[in-house]
Amino acid sequence: MIADVAKSDKIVVEKSTVPVKTAEAIEKILTHNSKGINFQILSNPEFLAEGTAIKDLFNPDRVLIGGRETPEGQRAVQALKAVYAQWVPEDRIITTNLWSAELSKLAANAFLAQRISSMNAMSALCEATGANVSEVAYAVGKDTRIGPKFLNASVGFGGSCFQKDILNLVYICECNGLPEVAHYWKQVIKINDYQKSRFVNRVVSSMFNTVAGKKIAILGFAFKKDTGDTRETAAIDVCKGLLGDKAKISIYDPQVTEDQIQRDLSMNKFDWDHPIHLQPMSPSAVKQVSVTWDAYEATKGAHGVCILTEWDEFRQLDYKKIYDNMQKPAFILTGVMWWIP
């Protein structure tokens, strides 16, 4: 498409997270259709996180630009660097070769997810031994070589990127004859899946080994606070697990609509990943699920409450009032570590 309309030399910038060597494929396609026009492909992966996109844009930890190690490639790198230099300090703009830039993005997400899975694995051991995972995370994170960020144990990481990017990395490792490395990174996903099912098992076992017919309120459905995005949210797996055990579910999330929740709970695992026109036409609402716009309404008459997203407003809730309006014995289980109500 770019080759069709380009009338002069162009720099084409990859922003999406892509398998290593994608720039080579783009380069080949453009060059074969170039009609004499020169194309330089750059890799400039995006590092913003949802909920903090504007802050991350204005004040990035780093900007990464990868290009060909030829004079033309380096000129293209400098041209893009000049754009960012309008608002990003030069020492935060890193330039590398194309493959380092493409791989660094996958590596960064894999490292972030790995920290969460490490902490989540530790949370299982904490529960078995009487250690407190918040205290362990705090003590571990005080080591300046480790640092305090991304050590919050949770019900499992979600979002559209961590899982897909690690699977991407695993695939690249396998294609390059590195099964041991592939196996290593796959464990990050396996622990994440384990954490979600462990949470469901914990709910069921706490509630006398059955949730059949019991009302369970879910506070938070988005994959993290400050977004309405539900892609790969741990809440889907937790709700499906509880529904599988015949619970009745009442959900409140400050930003996610009932329609979205019903779609997520009625679609198969990877249906959401298809373009909208290929998704099931009108998924039937899941009958045992109700969605409200009020946390107190959601929790009224519930046998159990599960907090699955770390929304700030959940800190301000009147938990005495919630408890008073629940069936007894009442259970509150939190899948987020930031705070304990």
Ligand SMILES: NC(=O)C1=CN([C@@H]2O[C@H](COP(=O)(O)OP(=O)(O)OC[C@H]3O[C@@H](n4cnc5c(N)ncnc54)[C@H](O)[C@@H]3O)[C@@H](O)[C@H]2O)C=CC1
């Ligand atoms: N969402 C985020 O916060 C961040 C996303 N990224 C990366 O940015 C990219 C886009 O992310 P989102 O906007 O969240 O995803 P998205 O799913 O909202 O958008 C992706 C778009 O690409 C289209 N698409 C998919 N396969 C295609 C193909 N083969 N040819 C042409 N179009 C195709 C889809 O139809 C969709 O419109 C991804 O690579 C993601 O890893 C990077 C950093 C942050």
Ligand SMILES: O=C(O)[C@H]1O[C@H](OP(=O)(O)OP(=O)(O)OC[C@H]2O[C@@H](n3ccc(=O)[nH]c3=O)[C@H](O)[C@@H]2O)[C@H](O)[C@@H](O)[C@@H]1O
């Ligand atoms: O490539 C991407 O798309 C982006 O993926 C993540 O950003 P995002 O998925 O928007 O959100 P995160 O803040 O990373 O959270 C991801 C998941 O991890 C969970 N999490 C995060 C931190 C933590 O300590 N514990 C934890 O369980 C969150 O609850 C959430 O479910 C990365 O943080 C971004 O740098 C990257 O650009």
